[in-house]
Amino acid sequence: IVVGNNTAKKLKAMRKSLYSEHTLRSKFQVANVEGDGLDLKQFRFVCEDLGLDLTAREVEAAFGYIRKSGNDTNEKLSYEEFKAWWNTAEEEGQIDDNAFVFV
Numbered sequence: 001i002v003v004g005n006n007t008a009k010k011l012k013a014m015r016k017s018l019y020s021e022h023t024l025r026s027k028f029q030v031a032n033v034e035g036d037g038l039d040l041k042q043f044r045f046v047c048e049d050l051g052l053d054l055t056a057r058e059v060e061a062a063f064g065y066i067r068k069s070g071n072d073t074n075e076k077l078s079y080e081e082f083k084a085w086w087n088t089a090e091e092e093g094q095i096d097d098n099a100f101v102f103v
Contacts, residue, residue: 024083024086028083036074044063
């Protein structure tokens with residue numbers, strides 16, 4: 001839970017900087033070298049590229065949460081799943097407390 005709360009604070013601060021749709025897609029595509037979605041290592045790269053100062057454990061927790069929330073059985077993250085996770089707090093004006101309370 002402590003990891004989740006710290007991660008939520010970091011993510012909220014980063015989202016305030018508002019990356020454009022184009023920037024998010026570009027950064028996702030750079031990491032998505034195989035074209036079939038992001039694995040954990042590629043997801044970590046995107047998070048770092050977007051300036052998220054997350055620990056390895058926080059990245060794993062976020063990745064796990066997004067995968068658990070996803071509708072398909074693929075082990076990789078689609079752009080749509082990534083974008084939905086990234087934009088959730090922006091749309092609601094706050095961090096989804098459930099996004100990191102699974103550690």
